[in-house]
Amino acid sequence: MQPDRDTATEPTREQKIWQVVLAIPAGMVASYGQVAAMAGLGRQARFVGRALGKLPAGHSVPWFRVLRSTGQIAFPPDSPAYERQVDLLRQDGVEVVNGRVSMSRYRWTP
């Protein structure tokens, strides 16, 4: 037996991150740094992107509501995920202009 402290421990940071993203209401967006801070990760914004990239299939996490601190989409413009995110944001009623969102207007403030 290996009493290794992991896998069987409490929810990992990824779980915590997904939980925070789940709390983002429709029609609003949050930045990676904001999600990281709310998840108790401090400024590990990069970890948030990594956690979202590890999302399993069949999840219900609104990953598309997470943008950069500048309001720009984190994906390259030629990426399929980019268009997907834009489309999903518009379905939420968020105005996306040139792959960018007005953070001062749609930023989620809990």
Add this chain to the structure above:
DNA sequence: TACGTGACGGCGA
């Protein structure tokens, strides 16, 4: 084991 990369942030100009 060590190096490089990455769905980023903050600060200064």
Add this chain to the structure above:
DNA sequence: GTCGCCGCCACGT
């Protein structure tokens, strides 16, 4: 408001 540099942590090779 934008542009560039550095810093942080985890993962893959």
